[in-house]
Amino acid sequence: xxxxxxxxxxxxxxxxxxxxxxxxxxxxxxxxxxxxxxxxxxxxxxxxxxxxxxxxxxxxxxxxxxxxxxxxxxxxxxxxxxxxxxxxxxxxxxxxxxxxxxxxxxxxxxxxxxxxxxxxxxxxxxxxxxxxxxxxxxxxxxxxxxxxxxxxxxxxxxxxxxxxxxxxxxxxxxxxxxxxxxxxxxxxxxxxxxxxxxxxxxxxxxxxxxxxxxxxxxxxxxxxxxxxxxxxxxxxxxxxxxxxxxxxxxxxxxxxxxxxxxxxxxxxxxxxxxxxxxxxxxxxxxxxxxxxxxxxxxxxxxxxxxxxxxxxxxxxxxxxxxxxxxxxxxxxxxxxxxxx
Amino acid sequence: xxxxxxxxxxxxxxxxxxxxxxxxxxxxxxxxxxxxxxxxxxxxxxxxxxxxxxxxxxxxxxxxxxxxxxxxxxxxxxxxxxxxxxxxxxxxxxxxxxxxxxxxxxxxxxxxxxxxxxxxxxxxxxxxxxxxxxxxxxxxxxxxxxxxxxxxxxxxxxxxxxxxxxxxxxxxxxxxxxxxxxxxxxxxxxxxxxxxxxxxxxxxxxxxxxxxxxxxxxxxxxxxxxxxxxxxxxxxxxxxxxxxxxxxxxxxxxxxxxxxxxxxxxxxxxxxxxxxxxxxxxxxxxxxxxxxxxxxxx
Amino acid sequence: xxxxxxxxxxxxxxxxxxxxxxxxxxxxxxxxxxxxxxxxxxxxxxxxxxxxxxxxxxxxxxxxxxxxxxxxxxxxxxxxxxxxxxxxxxxxxxxxxxxxxxxxxxxxxxxxxxxxxxxxxxxxxxxxxxxxxxxxxxxxxxxxxxxxxxxxxxxxxxxxxxxxxxxxxxxxxxxxxxxxxxxxxxxxxxxxxxxxxxxxxxxxxxxxxxxxxxxxxxxxxxxxxxxxxxxxxxxxx
Ligand SMILES: Nc1ncnc2c1ncn2[C@@H]1O[C@H](COP(=O)(O)OP(=O)(O)OP(=O)(O)O)[C@@H](O)[C@H]1O
Ligand SMILES: [Mg+2]
Numbered sequence: 006x007x008x009x010x011x012x013x014x015x016x017x018x019x020x021x022x023x024x025x026x027x028x029x030x031x032x033x034x035x036x037x038x039x040x041x042x043x044x045x046x047x048x049x050x051x052x053x054x055x056x057x058x059x060x061x062x063x064x065x066x067x068x069x070x071x072x073x074x075x076x077x078x079x080x081x082x083x084x085x086x087x088x089x090x091x092x093x094x095x096x097x098x099x100x101x102x103x104x105x106x107x108x109x110x111x112x113x114x115x116x117x118x119x120x121x122x123x124x125x126x127x128x129x130x131x132x133x134x135x136x137x138x139x140x141x142x143x144x145x146x147x148x149x150x151x152x153x154x155x156x157x158x159x160x161x162x163x164x165x166x167x168x169x170x171x172x173x174x175x176x177x178x179x180x181x182x183x184x185x186x187x188x189x190x191x192x193x194x195x196x197x198x199x200x201x202x203x204x205x206x207x208x209x210x211x212x213x214x215x216x217x218x219x220x221x222x223x224x225x226x227x228x229x230x231x232x233x234x235x236x237x238x239x240x241x242x243x244x245x246x247x248x249x250x251x252x253x254x255x256x257x258x259x260x261x262x263x264x265x266x267x268x269x270x271x272x273x274x275x276x277x278x279x280x281x282x283x284x285x286x287x288x289x290x291x292x293x294x295x296x297x298x299x300x301x302x303x304x305x306x307x308x309x310x311x312x313x314x315x316x317x318x319x320x321x322x323x324x325x326x327x328x329x330x331x332x333x334x335x336x337x338x339x340x341x342x343x344x345x
Numbered sequence: 346x347x348x349x350x351x352x353x354x355x356x357x358x359x360x361x362x363x364x365x366x367x368x369x370x371x372x373x374x375x376x377x378x379x380x381x382x383x384x385x386x387x388x389x390x391x392x393x394x395x396x397x398x399x400x401x402x403x404x405x406x407x408x409x410x411x412x413x414x415x416x417x418x419x420x421x422x423x424x425x426x427x428x429x430x431x432x433x434x435x436x437x438x439x440x441x442x443x444x445x446x447x448x449x450x451x452x453x454x455x456x457x458x459x460x461x462x463x464x465x466x467x468x469x470x471x472x473x474x475x476x477x478x479x480x481x482x483x484x485x486x487x488x489x490x491x492x493x494x495x496x497x498x499x500x501x502x503x504x505x506x507x508x509x510x511x512x513x514x515x516x517x518x519x520x521x522x523x524x525x526x527x528x529x530x531x532x533x534x535x536x537x538x539x540x541x542x543x544x545x546x547x548x549x550x551x552x553x554x555x556x557x558x559x560x561x562x563x564x565x566x567x568x569x570x571x572x573x574x575x576x577x578x579x580x581x582x583x584x585x586x587x588x589x590x591x592x593x594x595x596x597x598x599x600x601x602x603x604x605x606x607x608x609x610x611x612x613x614x615x616x617x618x619x620x621x622x623x624x625x626x627x628x629x630x631x632x633x634x635x636x637x638x639x640x641x642x643x
Numbered sequence: 644x645x646x647x648x649x650x651x652x653x654x655x656x657x658x659x660x661x662x663x664x665x666x667x668x669x670x671x672x673x674x675x676x677x678x679x680x681x682x683x684x685x686x687x688x689x690x691x692x693x694x695x696x697x698x699x700x701x702x703x704x705x706x707x708x709x710x711x712x713x714x715x716x717x718x719x720x721x722x723x724x725x726x727x728x729x730x731x732x733x734x735x736x737x738x739x740x741x742x743x744x745x746x747x748x749x750x751x752x753x754x755x756x757x758x759x760x761x762x763x764x765x766x767x768x769x770x771x772x773x774x775x776x777x778x779x780x781x782x783x784x785x786x787x788x789x790x791x792x793x794x795x796x797x798x799x800x801x802x803x804x805x806x807x808x809x810x811x812x813x814x815x816x817x818x819x820x821x822x823x824x825x826x827x828x829x830x831x832x833x834x835x836x837x838x839x840x841x842x843x844x845x846x847x848x849x850x851x852x853x854x855x856x857x858x859x860x861x862x863x864x865x866x867x868x869x870x871x872x873x874x875x876x877x878x879x880x
Contacts, residue, residue, distance in 0.1 A: 132442050136380060148616065321457075330434070
């Protein structure tokens with residue numbers, strides 16, 4: 006994953022302004038990395054583990070932001086694409102004993118391939134049709150995994166990324182290791198998406214999203230452009246799936262329920278679906294909601310029925326409220342004024 | 346030979362349920378251009394309400410109308426308190442087109458969570474109104490049981506009532522006019538908002554009926570109707586998403602093909618078959634097998 | 644104040660001032676032709692008057708009561724009926740159903756039957772096609788259907804948006820004659836938006852000429868027809 010060539014090479018018409026933003030962007034990422042490093046050394050184990058989960062969600066949410074916020078397509082089935090990535094990764098690990106970074110690459114490729122097939126159909130569908138089709142996928146695909154022996158049925162397959170290298174020191178825990186892998190992957194994925202969005206393709210997507218007819222007249226190949234967005238987004242989702250399985254050391258059908266697909270869409274909407282850096286906000290909220298509701302539940306002392314459904318309630322309520330009050334993300338307004 | 350007929354009968358019974366859910370989705374789609382993913386949630390809530398009535402009164406026939414009416418009420422409330430506001434607030438910008446999808450999705454989650462809070466997550470059973478023991482002819486018992494007959498007959502009656510309402514009454518004319526061309530309907534004096542809400546109520550009722558019919562043969566849990574939502578969507582797409590007859594036929598086509606695949610090929614293929622059918626229809630005949638000429642670009 | 648009075652009306656489409664301070668009035672029973680080039684704001688004016696488009700500022704009253712900020716379906720109940728541009732019929736419905744639509748809200752079903760019969764007498768071709776779906780009709784027949792439907796709502800103020808659009812000259816003449824005779828017979832007040840300036844002014848009592856959302860002039864239609872400067876600039880011949 007890390008060795009993938011940056012897609013920046015396609016940008017022949019990159020101007021100075023973009024170049025400057027790139028440098029700022031790169032500096033931001035490096036700074037973020039340092040901040041994370043410091044942070045992971047001072048917080049406790051649980052927080053480190055949650056940090057890993059946040060990183061996984063960042064990747065998953067970015068894939069939706071790219072797809073929905075930029076190319077205007079929706080997917081309710083990205084949980085299924087995560088499953089594709091996770092199973093691909095674990096199979097390549099268990100059968101061919103691939104090294105970890107390579108299993109991630111396999112996850113990306115498998116999910117991207119699957120997404121390309123789906124995207125070819127999806128490119129011709131719009132709005133509700135696409136939503137329904139991907140929803141069907143989210144409901145059906147993970148349960149399909151039950152029926153194949155090679156995929157381990159209900160119990161699934163164990164996915165072991167191994168212990169942290171000794172060079173990192175004695176007190177470098179497993180969770181910290183997860184966190185580092187996930188955080189690095191998230192930074193790399195965000196960096197790649199950031200560049201893709203700044204490229205010719207990113208501009209095509211935005212043009213398509215705001216006015217398909219005009220974009221087509223200007224020579225944007227509508228279907229191809231949409232398929233490309235779907236493919237890249239699926240690949241990123243595949244990576245998220247592999248990372249998620251790593252943090253729970255297991256790949257099972259039940260790890261990819263419909264609610265996972267919903268959760269990442271929620272995260273993307275909360276992030277303000279048109280802003281890539283919002284993915285962190287969305288991811289933190291997704292991880293924080295169960296915490297907050299748990300605290301709330303102990304405070305209020307509700308029954309098990311109530312407490313176990315509180316996160317779902319809160320997430321759905323947030324989703325509805327955010328689409329009612331910030332349908333285009335809280336940031337869009339601000340960005341509009343800056344552009345003009 | 347008898348195996349074919351048995352499979353066909355079971356397919357018709359299963360397909361009836363899909364038809365009802367598909368009808369619910371089509372009713373909303375036609376009037377509001379929203380695929381209502383919350384339909385499964387609305388249906389499950391109505392079914393739980395029916396469940397409460399069944400457990401308290403031990404009378405399925407009382408639960409049925411109660412569920413139906415609550416389904417209608419829930420549908421109307423969803424339109425008034427979510428969809429109307431959404432139409433006013435999220436009507437421009439990059440996400441406007443998918444805002445209804447996200448909102449109904451959120452509603453699905455919300456209703457599920459509420460249902461879970463009230464009734465918990467454990468599987469419940471619904472008292473059977475009639476037996477699910479197959480009909481017996483001489484020495485042979487077929488899989489088709491009185492409960493399946495009840496499902497088919499009820500569905501047929503519901504469909505007939507809907508088609509009479511839509512084709513023969515003033516309300517039906519208003520519903521169709523508002524669906525096809527809200528602006529012209531408005532200029533002719535039709536109260537389009539109210540009509541639309543009635544459409545949502547009808548859809549809610551249809552979904553609730555699907556819920557109380559399918560649940561006795563199955564179990565009840567906060568997400569036990571999720572698959573039905575997907576089947577209903579597939580059926581609606583087969584039928585062209587625009588037409589009520591298409592919705593009914595789409596359900597039957599799906600139900601019968603699934604029954605044959607399950608019987609003759611493998612029981613594990615149900616989902617892939619449904620998905621392949623969906624993709625095939627969308628790619629080959631996007632206006633649906635029974636639909637008109639409209640292209641799906643809304 | 645009886646009749647239609649529009650005063651300093653402003654309507655925007657985003658930043659475009661489609662109607663930019665328009666004032667004119669039409670007395671009860673008069674037929675007013677609104678004339679202007681493409682994009683002059685005529686359609687926008689009608690849409691604003693009948694609640695399809697929100698208004699920035701200004702006022703519009705019908706028989707002294709404000710028409711603005713009301714829903715179109717409520718205006719219909721007050722006798723204000725708008726036939727929008729581009730053949731205001733629903734193609735998926737039959738001719739009969741399209742006509743029935745105009746009377747759905749009315750309590751007085753007897754009168755609905757009477758007025759339906761009158762419409763069919765006026766446009767006999769509709770009567771022959773009652774069970775046909777409206778999208779099988781010719782352009783002229785569709786326009787007859789749209790006007791017929793509006794009559795079934797028993798309008799007192801009828802706003803017509805380019806009924807001649809896309810029709811052959813002979814058919815246009817028929818439609819115009821029908822409008823004229825309806826105005827006289829039912830004491831209708833008619834606002835007729837037209838590109839076909841001459842034809843419209845010939846049947847109109849007054850003409851309102853607009854350009855870029857502003858009033859150019861308003862006056863008796865005969866005067867407008869005879870004004871050489873206006874003829875050259877706005878009436879196109
Ligand atoms: N929905 C809309 N969105 C943005 N601008 C609009 C819209 N409708 C009309 N306009 C603009 O408002 C102005 C007036 O348009 P309008 O349709 O009212 O003109 P018109 O006089 O009816 O023209 P025509 O004779 O061609 O029908 C035009 O500049 C037009 O481009
Ligand atoms: Mg016009």
